[in-house]
Amino acid sequence: MSELLKRIDARTKLAGTNKLEVLLFSLGKDQRTGREEIFGINVFKVREVMRTPEITAAPEMPSSVEGMVSLRGTLVPVIDLAKYTGIVTDGRPDIMIVTEYNRHTQGFLVQSVDTILRLDWSAMRMPPDMITNRMGGLVTAVTEVKPNTLAMMIDVEKILAETSPMDDAYLFANLAPTKEHRMVYFADDSIVARKQIERTLDAMNIKYAQAINGMNAWEDLQQMAAQAEMNGRKLVDTLQLVLTDVEMPEMDGYMLTKHIKSDARFAGIPVLMHSSLSGDSNQRHGEAMGVDAYVPKFDPQKLSMKLCEMLKIEDVQRH
Known part of the structure; x- marks a missing residue:
């Protein structure tokens, strides 16, 4: 396993190149279809890969x-991805992929791990409706890794949201709505993340537009900039901030930021990076691309505070 992951230390050099490294794995051959589905996860999120250790059952899960x-004294929840996806196989998941993001650690059981591939985000496509419907929105992107074989990138955030159910209303408590007019554009490929951003902005009374990947976002933003020019106005008068995820098919958040910061029409519009990638190196890479600030995902309170700071919001309605 150490040989498989020895290139992980070099992965940080990919920032700003619109490339990523993907760990490919299989959940086994589906008895119903006879196919072996290939999935992928960004190596940024992988802490280690190991043989499945002894698992202690947890009640009411x-x-x-x-x-x-228990990994080095830390209790880590373990999710069987075949069971989660509804894939019925003969084999037992022998491998555990330990993932870490947003400062949380969890293990995913899989049947086998294949290899690490370096890919371009432009080669990662939005999944067709057939896959989206069959996998229940679990897949955020697909790419062909060899003839007639697709690798499907999984939405780790969706898995964690659905396997750790809780009443999250408290996360949005006391978010104060502003009386000031503000407009935010955000991009994220995870439906779970988009819904949480929407709830945060709605609670703050901030208008917004959104995209499901960096490429769509850049196309929309260019249209907004062109429209502002036609009207003889500066874009910053109608759009005050761009909020972007890092991992997105077709164009990642680093490349989106690079485009924005190299276009004079976006002068005065800050870029806030919003990501579940926890490492400090990711923040440094974002800053190198021109990102103005970084905020972790799934913390509406921190997101709200950062938005108030960057949008210079002072006039809020107190509850």
Whole structure:
């Protein structure tokens, strides 16, 4: 396993190149279809890969949550991805991929790990409706890794949201709506993240537009800039901030930021990077691309505070 992951230390050099490294894995051959589906996860999110250790069952958990394991003194929840996706196989998941993002660690059980591929985000396409419907929105992007074989990038955020159900209303409590007019454009490929951003902005009474990847966002933003020029106005008068995820098919957040910062029409519009990638190196890479600030995902309170700071919001309605 160490040989498989030895290139992980070099992955940070990919920032700003619109490239990523993907760890490919299989959940086994589906008894119903006879196919072996290939999935992928960004190496940025992988902490280690190991043989499945002894798992301690945890009561009152979703059926796909096998239990907990202790890794160097830390209890880590373990999710059987075959059970989660509904893929029925003969084999037992022998491998555990330990992932870390947003400062949380979890294990994913898989049947086998294949290799690490370096890909261009432009080669990652939005999944066709057939895959989206069959996988219930789990897949955020697909790419062909060899003839007639697709690799499907999984939405880790969706898995964690659905296997760790809780009443998250408290996360949005006391978000004060502003009386000032502000407009934000955000881009994120995760439906879970987009819904949380929407709830935050709605609670703050901030208008917004959105895209499901960096390429769509850049196309929309260019149209907004062209429209502002036609009207003889500066874009900053109608758009005050861009909020972007890092990982997105077709164009990642680093490249989107690079485009924005190299176009004079976007002068005065800050870029806020919003990502579940927890490492400090990701923040440094974002800053190198011109990102003005960084805020972790799934913390509406921190997102709200950062938006108030960057949008210079002072006039809020107190509850």
